[in-house]
Amino acid sequence: MNPNLDALLPYPFERLTRLTANAPPPKGRSLIRMSIGEPRHDPPPALVRHLQESLSDLGRYPTARGEAELRNAISDWATRRFSLKSGTLNPDTQILPVSGTREGLFAFAQTIIDSRQAPVVAMPNPFYQIYEGAAILAGAQPVFLNTFSNTGYIPELDAIPKDIWKRCQLLYLCSPGNPTGTVLQLSFYENVLELADRYDFVVAADECYSELYCDEARPPLGILDAAVRLGRDRFERIVVFHSLSKRSSVPGLRSGFVAGDPRLIEAFHRYRTYHGCALPIPVQKASIWAWRDETHVASNRALYRQKFHAAEVILKPVLPLEIPPAGFYLWPTVPENEEQFARKLHAEEGVLTLPGIYLSRSTPQGDPGGNRVRISLVPDLAETSEALTRIRSFVERHY
Numbered sequence: 589m590n591p592n593l594d595a596l597l598p599y600p601f602e603r604l605t606r607l608t609a610n611a612p613p614p615k616g617r618s619l620i621r622m623s624i625g626e627p628r629h630d631p632p633p634a635l636v637r638h639l640q641e642s643l644s645d646l647g648r649y650p651t652a653r654g655e656a657e658l659r660n661a662i663s664d665w666a667t668r669r670f671s672l673k674s675g676t677l678n679p680d681t682q683i684l685p686v687s688g689t690r691e692g693l694f695a696f697a698q699t700i701i702d703s704r705q706a707p708v709v710a711m712p713n714p715f716y717q718i719y720e721g722a723a724i725l726a727g728a729q730p731v732f733l734n735t736f737s738n739t740g741y742i743p744e745l746d747a748i749p750k751d752i753w754k755r756c757q758l759l760y761l762c763s764p765g766n767p768t769g770t771v772l773q774l775s776f777y778e779n780v781l782e783l784a785d786r787y788d789f790v791v792a793a794d795e796c797y798s799e800l801y802c803d804e805a806r807p808p809l810g811i812l813d814a815a816v817r818l819g820r821d822r823f824e825r826i827v828v829f830h831s832l833s834k835r836s837s838v839p840g841l842r843s844g845f846v847a848g849d850p851r852l853i854e855a856f857h858r859y860r861t862y863h864g865c866a867l868p869i870p871v872q873k874a875s876i877w878a879w880r881d882e883t884h885v886a887s888n889r890a891l892y893r894q895k896f897h898a899a900e901v902i903l904k905p906v907l908p909l910e911i912p913p914a915g916f917y918l919w920p921t922v923p924e925n926e927e928q929f930a931r932k933l934h935a936e937e938g939v940l941t942l943p944g945i946y947l948s949r950s951t952p953q954g955d956p957g958g959n960r961v962r963i964s965l966v967p968d969l970a971e972t973s974e975a976l977t978r979i980r981s982f983v984e985r986h987y
């Protein structure tokens with residue numbers, strides 16, 4: 589058996605199931621799940637139609653490279669979205685489809701890491717759990733960059749000693765962040781890319797929340813536009829991952845892409861040829877529609893904005909709450925131990941939230957998930973408002 593399997597920690601939702609096993613929700617009350625980041629808005633009908641209309645394509649094997657039309661649609665989207673000059677992102681050499689960013693983020697580490705060199709994979713803390721699992725299974729040591737509120741939830745690059753950076757082969761970034769919603773800015777990317785050059789590592793930017801932002805006039809900066817502004821329009825050492833799961837509310841479609849440095853994309857393609865995660869052609873056809881349409885994405889954003897507004901009105905008066913610029917999570921500090929808070933809230937109000945420490949790791953500087961819970965604003969507005977009202981009465985009753 590692969591010994592690295594033993595180093596994997598139980599997944600957050602496994603821990604949550606254990607935590608709440610003996611604390612059932614009150615009888616006669618619906619359970620409202622705000623623990624998992626699974627979008628629950630209706631999928632766009634046109635996307636479903638494209639999927640249905642192309643089912644006859646199931647008779648063909650898809651390729652790892654994907655259909656040219658899909659890569660063209662992705663290139664056009666990224667060019668528009670990140671204000672790139674036409675031709676900056678070559679659809680044949682700089683883009684590959686992935687079966688959702690989860691799959692792509694995991695597999696990418698297996699492509700990049702040279703396990704003979706005592707490798708390190710750096711990542712924010714708290715973080716999307718796949719980064720750590722991918723690092724461990726690739727034979728690397730995960731190293732955590734804390735994101736505390738007093739530094740604006742920006743990963744603390746300076747806290748990592750030189751000898752660790754020297755061993756770093758891959759850095760995962762997440763912007764907008766899960767769970768903080770923080771958007772990384774140009775000066776941060778400048779520092780990161782300077783470190784990447786100095787210590788010779790690759791940056792994998794996870795931007796799966798990039799299209800869910802609060803201010804229509806200010807879409808989040810991405811690593812592609814940051815790189816161009818920093819004079820790196822060949823995207824050396826950089827790849828970015830995007831997804832339709834959150835943008836188009838289709839987490840079950842399993843469709844996203846990776847783009848960037850052609851040298852890395854070619855190596856990743858080689859890996860994927862054997863890995864065997866090609867997107868079914870009907871999925872690709874539905875995805876072509878989704879990358880070309882912005883109307884459904886704007887409607888999605890409007891729904892999340894309404895839910896953040898509800899959180900501000902209902903919950904903020906009783907719980908310190910920062911409304912993030914993007915994403916769909918609340919990440920409040922809670923008045924007692926995060927596990928006890930989540931367990932009691934589940935038992936008394938039937939609302940499921942995720943203890944912050946399930947998404948973070950303890951470090952000598954502390955645990956950025958301590959005394960926090962993650963609340964996913966994924967149910968519809970009525971159910972979200974009901975959950976927020978229940979959380980409010982729970983807080984008022986106890987604290």
Ligand SMILES: Cc1ncc(COP(=O)(O)O)c(C=O)c1O
Binds near residue numbers: 690691
């Ligand atoms: C930060 C982050 N990255 C990646 C993913 C994976 O999304 P998908 O595989 O559906 O694209 C998620 C899902 O919740 C996430 O929160």
